[in-house]
Amino acid sequence: MAPNILTPEARQENVKALALAAGITPEQAAERLDGRVLCTFDPDDAAACQFYEELRPVLGRTIDVDDTPTGRGYLVEMVIGDVQPRGVATAVFTRLRPDSSCFSPVLEGVHSPNPVHGALSVVAACYGAAVAVHRAVGAGIPNPPPDYLEIRYDEILPDLSVLNEAVDIGEAHLAGAGAIGNGFLWAARHVDLRGKLAVCDDDVVSSGNLQRQIWFDEGDIDDPKASTLCEKAQPHIPGCRLKPEPARLQELPNRSGAWLKRLIVAVDSRRARRELQNEIPAEVFDASTTDIREVVVHYNTALSDLACMGCLYKADEKEASQDQIIAEHLGVSVDEVRASRVSPAAAAAIARKHPHLQPAMIEGQAFDSLYKALCATGKLHASVGKQVVAPFAFVSVLAGTLLLFEVMARLARPGLAQTNEWHVSPWREPFGRGRLTRLRFNGCECCGDSARARALRALRTRLWVGKRDNRAAVKE
Ligand SMILES: [Zn+2]
Structure with missing residues (x-):
């Protein structure tokens, strides 16, 4: 994978998502997301390695992840499998088993070094990323993970x-x-x-x-x-x-x-x-x-x-008010927003209101995506509705x-x-x-x-x- 995934625009999308979810300012969110997560595991533990290989690309799109300490400060240490924590930050003990994965602030339960089905390791990695994000930067997020989170794979896929x-x-x-x-x-x-x-x-x-x-x-x-x-x-x-x-x-x-x-x-x-x-x-x-x-x-x-x-997904009030917000900020009519894609006439109108945009560059784009992109680059200081914040x-x-x-x-x-x-x-x-x-x-x-x-x-x-x-x- 190319080394640079978290471009400034990608980081900004995470800042917006965290600020909105945790009820904090974008500045506070940016400060939190400036931290890092350390993953500690035994390279001979096949299940731990499999989990880390799936966790790193997913979690790494939200916050920087290391598997060896770099001397910089860490917000959370994911301690995967039977291994001693390095003790550099709050630990999340990750225990992997054939039928479930669990995440806890204290060491409990058994861990099996046998890898699971690869698709299930993706599931484990997603929930592991959720716990890591919550413990590292997520104070204030509603309905956070419980202290002890166990994901049973047959709850995800019965057969x-x-x-x-x-x-x-x-x-x-x-x-x-x-x-x-x-x-x-x-x-x-x-x-x-x-x-x-x-x-x-x-x-x-x-x-x-x-x-x-x-x-x-x-x-x-x-x-x-x-x-x-x-x-x-x-x-x-x-x-x-x-x-x-x-x-x-x-x-x-x-x-x-x-x-x-x-x-x-x-x-x-x-x-x-x-x-x-x-x-x-x-x-x-x-x-x-x-x-x-x-x-x-x-x-x-x-x-x-x-x-x-x-x-x-019937048209609801939230969608109607979102159309209104997008229309006002871009300088077009609500009907144009409802047409989904930026028409040549709408492109010209948007460029009149936002001279840094070239009509040819935005014509044909989805209004939602254009608005989301403008919000992410800070070109629009809008009261961003929930529907346009990326997960x-x-x-x-x-x-x-x-x-x-x-x-x-x-x-x-x-x-x-x-x-x-x-x-x-x-x-x-x-x-x-x-x-x-x-x-x-x-x-x-x-x-x-x-x-x-x-x-x-x-x-x-x-x-x-x-x-x-x-x-x-x-x-x-
Ligand atoms: Zn229907």
């Missing part, structure tokens, strides 16, 4: 054996090559995914993105996200062919007939999710983050009676990992999962009550009770079924 099976995703689309899309393919390094995955994103990598988009480094800035992600992830996922599409899924050509049988959603806004649902995919796997507080995993099929993304890297990587597990579990064990929505705190143990069954919302703009929506879904489903039958016939 862990699916991780050892080849899972064929057929021809699927991944919408979004940002933080969650990165996390999805990051965890996929450790499993045997088969099939074809079209990775759709029209955005380019920005310096601030390095704060959470785990595959990208400084050398990727200004390169297209879709092709960069595919290029970097493909060698690690040999069984699944990744195809970059440098466009939003809603703008791909040939979106007719039996297309979009399987859609994996990793975009960054509620509105984009509704737009994707309106493409009437047969099957949707989705994960989202609510700043640093929560990960939500959702699943739907076109003909079920359960909620779709439009039901779950920490471990939150996005956890979301992508849970999305991968959802895809694998549903495809390998059809009919096993009964719920369609799962709320997970990235800071605490997952609870069974976080899994819910949400029914359709009558007023949903995507699946609401209109004859047209029903007819379209029925038509598309006939096409999908027809396609499957045709294939079976050809084989015979």
Whole structure:
């Protein structure tokens, strides 16, 4: 990995996220994040080494991490496995076992030096990063990890054996090559995914993105996200062919007939999710983050009676006031913001209000991303709404990992999962009550009770079924 991940813009994104979460000023947050975390482990302990190899890239996008003391001050020492702490800072004792990982301020419980499944070590690393961030810089964050945090892997994925099976995703689309899309393919390094995955994103990598988009480094800035992600992830996922599409899924050509049988959603806004649902995919796997507080995993099929993304992510007041804030600060109308992408006319208006911006550079960008980028570089001194503050890297990587597990579990064990929505705190143990069954919302703009929506879904489903039958016939 390139040495410089935490560019000034990436650090600024972490400062904003921490300031907002902990209720402190950006100056205080910057001072806290200036510290470092030390990881102490025995290099002959295979489980500890595996955990550290996954922890370092994730935690290192939030705060600097060392595995040998440099003489500088440390905020926290992660003591991984059966090893003596160096005693340079508050210790977090990390104990790894075949079925769980746990984090505690005192040494307790057994540790096993046998490595676990690689995908589970990503899960352990995300929660380990959460504890390290909380103990190092997170005083004041609501709902922090308990003193003793134990993550049982079967609470994350009830049937862990699916991780050892080849899972064929057929021809699927991944919408979004940002933080969650990165996390999805990051965890996929450790499993045997088969099939074809079209990775759709029209955005380019920005310096601030390095704060959470785990595959990208400084050398990727200004390169297209879709092709960069595919290029970097493909060698690690040999069984699944990744195809970059440098466009939003809603703008791909040939979106007719039996297309979009399987859609994996990793975009960054509620509105984009509704737009994707309106493409009437047969099957949707989705994960989202609510700043640093929560990960939500959702699943739907076109003909079920359960909620779709439009039901779950309906336009709300927060979104309306966020549109208003973005419109005012950028100098455009709310309707233009609702169009999602910066039109040529909007680009000209924004450049009039913000002369340091070139219209050609911002045309076609997502309003959310442009606003987020301007806030991160300090070009806008805005009252930043919660929806435009980026989560920490471990939150996005956890979301992508849970999305991968959802895809694998549903495809390998059809009919096993009964719920369609799962709320997970990235800071605490997952609870069974976080899994819910949400029914359709009558007023949903995507699946609401209109004859047209029903007819379209029925038509598309006939096409999908027809396609499957045709294939079976050809084989015979
Ligand atoms: Zn709906």
